[in-house]
Amino acid sequence: MMSCLQSVTHRELGGLVILASLILAVATPLVAEDAENTSDFADGLSGGPDYWVVTSVPENDVLNLRSEAGTSHQVVGALANGDIVRNLGCQLLGEQRWCRVQTPGEDVVDGWVNGHYLRESAAPATGGRQLIRGTGRNPDLAIRSTGEIEVIFPEGCVALYDGAGKKITAGGSCSAKQLEQASQAVGEYRTDSKN
Numbered sequence: 001m002m003s004c005l006q007s008v009t010h011r012e013l014g015g016l017v018i019l020a021s022l023i024l025a026v027a028t029p030l031v032a033e034d035a036e037n038t039s040d041f042a043d044g045l046s047g048g049p050d051y052w053v054v055t056s057v058p059e060n061d062v063l064n065l066r067s068e069a070g071t072s073h074q075v076v077g078a079l080a081n082g083d084i085v086r087n088l089g090c091q092l093l094g095e096q097r098w099c100r101v102q103t104p105g106e107d108v109v110d111g112w113v114n115g116h117y118l119r120e121s122a123a124p125a126t127g128g129r130q131l132i133r134g135t136g137r138n139p140d141l142a143i144r145s146t147g148e149i150e151v152i153f154p155e156g157c158v159a160l161y162d163g164a165g166k167k168i169t170a171g172g173s174c175s176a177k178q179l180e181q182a183s184q185a186v187g188e189y190r191t192d193s194k195n
Contacts, residue, residue, distance in 0.1 A: 049087055051120075052087050052119065053119050054113075054117055057080065063078065063117050064077075065101070065103075069091055073112070085103055085118075086103075088110065090115055104147070108147075140152040141185060141189055153181075
């Protein structure tokens with residue numbers, strides 16, 4: 001009695017090999033040819049991590065934070081190796097990827113840097129956050145030690161604002177009305193905390 005494999009003709013076997021190769025090609029994720037060059041640098045134009053860490057800046061130098069993508073634009077700040085910044089998205093300029101980032105803390109600065117000097121990072125250490133309970137319809141606020149303000153609605157909407165009251169991001173479940181309430185709550189908190 002012949003085994004199943006023995007009963008397959010050479011022609012059928014060749015077709016099976018081709019089919020198996022196609023299935024593997026589709027199912028296998030793309031892998032860099034040189035594993036040593038594989039990195040988690042800012043190499044995408046959309047999505048990506050929430051935070052980047054600055055890396056590979058030459059010793060005794062800084063990474064210029066610019067008003068727009070490209071070296072011809074005004075320098076609005078400087079970053080050093082180890083600085084952690086929020087990812088606000090990247091774009092291709094010529095053959096270089098430039099990423100819009102935001103510094104954490106009270107003196108928030110938005111700007112653009114060359115993505116070559118960014119690597120995926122976790123959020124900066126916050127040391128906790130202070131929760132401020134809302135009343136009635138008002139959402140709860142959570143004040144991070146970085147100065148960022150989370151606005152949390154019981155229905156699940158969460159919006160994040162920087163220390164200056166500018167919206168950073170909001171969850172997809174947030175309605176326009178909730179975002180309006182969130183902005184108002186952040187404004188009221190900022191006004192009350194200054195008094």
